[in-house]
Amino acid sequence: MTAPYIKEEHKIFRKSLRKFLEKEAYPYYEQWEADRIIPRDFWLKMGEQGFLCPTIDEQYGGSEVDWGFAVVINEELERVGSGLVGIGLHNDIVVPYLASYGTKEQKQKWLPSCATGEMITAIAMTEPGTGSDLAGIKTTARLEGEYYIVNGQKTFITNGIHSDLIIVACKTNPDAVPAHKGISLLAIERDATGFTRGRKLNKVGLHCQDTAELIFEDCIVPKENLIGEEGKGFLYLMEKLQQERLVVAIAAQVAAEEMLKMTIDYVKAREAFGKSISRFQNTQFKIAEMATDIEMGRAFLDLLITEHMLGKDAVTKVSMAKWKLTENARKIAAECMQLHGGYGYMEEYEIARRYRDIPVASIYAGTNEIMKVIIAKNIGL
Template structure:
C-alpha cells in the first residue's frame, strides 16, 4: 500500500486513492499473470477504468474529464504501479495524449476526442519512435503531405504502447522540407476508419509483458486536414518539448511507487525466510541493505514531492524534471536489484513479484528520454550558469 502521508494529500485525493486501489485489486491483479502470457489485457479494461473515473482525471469536466489536476493523476498511477497492474498505460492515455489534445487541440478537436478518452470508448497512443529514430526525434522519416483537405501519411513507428487497442494515435510526422525540428508536426489518426493503417504483431519484450506494445504502419493513410494539432504545421517538436517535464514527472511518480512495492515485498520475504536457524531479517547484511533501500526510497519520494509542488505552481523547469526522471529510475533499478538478491533463488522465479519487477523496471531508464539524454539536458543547463 502506498504511503498516504504526503504534503499534498487531502481527503478528496485519499478517497480517489482508495477507489483506484480497489479497482486495480479487483479488476487487474487476479488477471495479470494471464495477461502477461498473452501480452495484452482485454479491451474492456479501458471502459471499466473509464466507468470507475480513472481515465482523464485531470481533464476539465467540460470535456468529460474528472476536473482534477496532476495530483489526481499521480495518486491513480501510483496505485496502478504499486499493484503491478501495468497491463494498460493510463500514463500514455490520460497523462500524455489527452493533455496534448487539451493543450494544442481546437475546440472542435477537444469536444470530438476528450469525452471518449475519458469513458474509454477511445484508447489513445502516441507514435514518435521509429526503427531509426528513438531519442533523436529530429531524424524521423514518417512523413505527411497535404493533398487538398487531407494529409496523406507514409511511414512506420515502433515500440508503441497501447498499440494493439489504440483507436486514436497522435503521430509525429515530417510535414515540411525544413531540416530537423522545424519540419515536425503532430497529426491525430482515428485508426478505426483509416484505410492503409496496419498494426504489427505484439512485440516480445523483456519486461512489462502484460502491456500491449507493437509497430504501427501508415501506407498512404488519409487524415483530415483538421486533425493537425495546433494552428499551424511545423510546431510538433515544440509541442513535444513543452509537455516533456510533465510526462517525466509521471515516470518519476511511478518509479517511487515501484520502489515501495519492491521494499514491501522484500520485507515480507526476509521476515519469513529462515537461514541458518534464524529469520533472514535478523542478519546484519539484510538489515543494512533494507535500511539503504528505505533511505533511498524516502529521498526519492521527498524529491518527487518537491517537484510536484513546483509543477503545481508552474515552476518546474526542464532540467529539474530531467533530474527527477533519471535519478528516480536509476534508483529504482538499484533497489529492485538489491531486493531480488535478498530473495535468493526465489527472486529468479516469475511467480514472485520481485522477479517480474526486475524485468519490468529496466525500461524506465530508456523510455521518456534515455537517462543519458537527461544528464545531457542537465549539463547544458549547468553550462549557462
C-alpha cells in the same frame, strides 16, 4: 509524511480506487501477463468509475480536478503492476495534447470517448532508425487538398494494439532548417486508409502492456486532424515532456517502494542457519541503504509534483528525477532479487516480474543519457 499536494479529497479518491483495483485488477493481473494484453473491458470499467482523464473539462467527460488525482491513479496502478503504464500514458501524456492544443471540434469529437475508455490513445514518435534524435524522424505528411498523405513507420508504441487514436509526429516540411521546425502532429484514427499495425512486440518485461509497430503507407488523414499549428510539433512535444518524464519517475518510485516492502516481508519470514535472514547484518545494511534511497527519492519527487502542479518550469529537476529514480529502482530490483535468493528467480514470486519490468524505465520517455545531457546544458555546461 503526507505530500503537500495531497488533500482529504485525494485520500478518499485513493481509497475508492484501491477498492476498485482490488476487485477488478489484482485478481486478474497475472492472467493479463500470460495473455500479453490488458482486456479493453478493464479500460471501460476504469472510465465508468471516473478513473480516466479526470483532469479534463467536465463538458468533455472529465472531472476538472487537479493533477494530484492523476498522481494517485498512476501510483495505485503501478502498485498493481508496471504493465498498466499504458493507462497513465493515455491519461497524462496523450490526452493533454488534445486538451492543450486541440480545436474545440477536436475536443468534442475525441475527448468524451477518451474519458469513457471507448477510445484508447497512443503517441508515435520513435521510429526504427530514430530514437532520442526526434528531429531526425523520417515519417512524412504531405498536404494534398483536404488530406495529408502520411508515409513512414513507428515502433515501440505503447498501446499500439488497442489504440483508436494515435498522435503521430511527422515531417510536414522535410526541408526545414533547423530540421525540428518541419515537425507537426497529426491525429490518426484506427480506420484510416493506409494505416496498419505491425507486430505486437515481444518484450523482456511489461508483458501485458501492448507495444507494437505502426505502418503508414499513403495513409489518408483529414487536414482537420492536425494538432495545433503545422511546424510546431517539436515545440509541443518539448512542452509536454516534463509531465511525461514525471509520470515515469512516479512509477519508478512506487515500484521501488513496492519491491522493498515485499523484500522486507520475505527476509523476515525466511530462515537460514537457524534464524531469520533479516537478522543478518548484510541483510540489514542492504535494507537500510535501499530504504534511505527510497525516502530521499520520495521527498524529491513530492517536491517536484508540487512545483509541476503550480505550473513551474521544473525541466531540470524532472530530468534529474527521471534519471535518478529509474536508476534507483533498477538497482533496488537487483538487490531485492538477491535477498530473495533462488526464489527470487522464480516466476511465482513478484520480485521476478518487477525485476523484468523496471529496466525499460531508464530508456523510454528519453533515455537517462539524454536526461544527463539536459541537466548539463541547463546548469550551464
